[in-house]
Amino acid sequence: MSSSNNTEKALTLHRSGCLQEAALAYRDIIRDDxxxxxxxxxxxxxxxxxxxxxxxxxxARQAIAVDPNFAGPYVTLGNALHGAGRLEEAVNSFSSALQIDKNEPIAYNNLASVLNDLGRHDEAIQSCLTGLALQADLPALFNNLGNAMEAKGEIKAAEKNYEKALDLEPEFPDALYNLGTLLSNEKRWDEAIALLEKAIIINPDHSDNHYNLANTLREAGRFSDAQRYYQNALQLSSDNENIINNLAITLQMQGCLEEAKVLLRSAIQRNPENPDLHWNLALVLIENGEFEEGWNEYEWRWKSSSFSSPLPKAVAPLWGGEDIRGKTLVVFCEQGFGDNIQFARYLPLVSELGAKIIVVCRPELTRLFGNIESIENSVDWDNMPQQYDYYISLLSLPRIFGTTLDTIPNRVPYLNLTENKEITNITKKFSGKKVGLAWAGSETRYLDQFRSHRGHFFNPLLDIEGVSFFSLQVGKKGTDILKMSKPERVEDLGVFFNDFADTATAISSLDLVISVDTAVAHLAGALNIPVWIILSNPAGYLWMRERNDSPWYPSARLYRQVSPDNWDTIITLICNDLYGFVNEI
Structure with missing residues (x-):
């Protein structure tokens, strides 16, 4: 058979998707020629x-050596270099192809893909537009244009370009995946799930498709479905530690703590230096009440990619529990306001060791923490001291003190008040039981959509007589009062809050606080004011599992959601309990 016939046979196999046979045929040709x-x-x-x-x-380099003026092998070389992670070299190869043939849309597309990976999105956009001017019906160009637009934050434009790619090729896996991911990030979960499920049908052996669908299902609250797709992804990529971590998180969310521990411990045995594995194991252990090991594992948080609090730049050694009598210790706050309030209980314990304590926190907490008798001073991050003997982060103190479930320091109150007559004069005007309400936390917290509500969530409570209600809500959701069924029954105290010292003053003048899992709940507990805390399913790890009290706060009663999206049972129970609270003798 002639060389041309052999080549045609190999091309036919290639075009029909018989890649192994085509490769063998090409090798036979190369051996002879x-x-x-x-x-x-x-x-x-x-x-x-x-x-x-x-x-x-x-x-590809052999092909280029045969004919340096043929653009095709430069494109193939660029693809190989791109796949190998040699991005700048790939850019040079695609550019060489386009110097030879400026009318090759595939080269513009592949160049745009590498430029996106390099973060050079404006150049990627220009490459896509040039390619589309040559071939306006190439789906990959619209897909890469969408990638560039999304990276630049132009979400609507990105969505339109992904849609154009799918209009041209409805089963284009990359565009399905990218549009699905974009919609997931925009919290349009039902639309995202439909696209990502279609991507899996088309390409069931791609672990990223299963993984991304699992992430979206979890965000949408479909935890058991998310678990199934994480497991599918893990079967396809058994050593992928991102999948392992997220599967463990999803198991934890469903209360499968033992399964999560086994999965994480097994992965840690294979890679003992992965901080995300240790960090997630810490959260599981603490939720399960295994504090001794949990607090030790908790120290891995500073190296974890999923931990967002910045590591402070210290000018002194880290305190490891040694004698600090007469020394100055800077305690850096970390994570959320609620975390800071919860673990401020450790500051008096440090003071009892003879140290002078300076707390560094966000401005909203400086007055509140500055009133703790055992500390020298409380400053914000812009006024961090430059001279001290040791430092430590606030949430490392449980490890230093060897805290177990039985030794949690729960002497309350451990916070002191700053007088604010403007607030207390308002609450004094009202009669009956005085009940504060907080229905939402920060929207930036992970999975806030499950714990936070709108003000009308508390509408059933407003039918109970003998109660004066006060809103402790701050931020834009504070205006939810206006949309409640009986807004005239809710006095807005949140508008008077400049910081948590003001919030503390308001809470101390109340008989009861009813709050979702937010800083208000922690503050009420720290002040030893009765607080009913409404917990979503899943709840935060520090609330542990299957108990209606908290070892951290003696005055707290926990109302746990039995299943996601079922809040009716909880609000009915709270109504009944509030009625009893109002009428108790």
Whole structure:
């Protein structure tokens, strides 16, 4: 058979998707004709798709050596270099292809893909637009244009370009995946799930498709479905520690703590230096009441990619529990306001060791913490001291003190008040039981959509007589009072709050606080004011599992959601309990 016939046979196999047979055919041709540029180039292309980038690069360079003025092998070389992570070299190769042939839309598309990976999104956009001017019906160009737009924060434009790609090719897996991910990030979960499920049908062996769908299902509150797709992804990529971590998190959310521990411990045995594995194990252990090991594992948080609090730049050694009598210790606050309030209970314990304590926190907490008798001073991050003997982060103190479930320091109150007559004069005007309400926390907290509500959530309570209600809500959701069924029954105290010292003053003048899991709940507990805390399912790890009290706050009663989206049972129970609270003798 002639060389041209052999090449045609190999191309037919290639076009029909018989890639292994095509590769063998190309190799036969190259053995007989080492300078057959088509066989060299097409075999290199097959190897790129197979992830065999080193051999693909070698073959593409052989093809270029045969004919340096043929653009095709430069594109294939660029693809091999891109796959190998050699991005700048890939850009040079695609650019070389376009110097030879400026009318090759695939080269513009692939160049745009690498430019996006390099973060050079404006250049990627220009490359896509140039390619589309040559071929306006190439879906991949719209997909890459969408990637660039999304990276620049132009979400609507990105969505439109992904949709154009899918209009041209409804089963384009990359566009399905990218649009699904974009919609998931925009919290349009039902639309995202439909697209990502379709991507899996088209390409069921791609672990990222299963993984991304699992992430979206979890965000949408469909935890058991998310678990199933994480497990699918793990079967396809058994050593992927991101999948393992997220599967463990999802198991924890469903209360499967033992399963989560087994999964994480097994992964840690394989890679003992992965901080995310240790960090997630810490959260599981603490939720399960295994504090001794949990607090030790908790120290990995500073190295974890999922931990957002910045590590402070200290000018003194880290305190490890040694004698600090007569020394100055700076305690850095971390994480959320509620965390800071909860763990401020440790500051008096440090003071009892003879240290002078300076607390560094966000401005909203400086007055509140400055009133703690055992500390020297409380400053915000802009006024951090430059001279001290040791430092420590606030949530490392449970480890220093060897806290177990039985030794939680729960002497309350451990916070003191600053007088604010403007607030107390308002509450004095009202009669009956005085009840504060807080229905939402910060929207930036992970999974806030499950714990926070709108003001009308508390509408059933407003039918109970003998109660004066006060809103402790701050921020834009404070205006929810206006949309409640009986807004005239809710006095807005939140508008008077400049910081948590003001909030504390308001709470101390009340008989009861009813709050979702937010800083208000922690503050009420720290002040030893009766507080009914409404917990979503899943709840935060520090609230532990299957108990209606808290070892951290003696005055707290926990109302746990039995299943996601079922709040009716909880609000009915709270109504009944509030009626009893009002009428108790």
């Amino acid at each position: 080492p300078k057959n540029i088509d066989a060299l180039n097409f075999l290199a292309a097959i190897l790129v798709d197979a992830g065999q980038f080193k051999e693909a690069e070698a073959l």
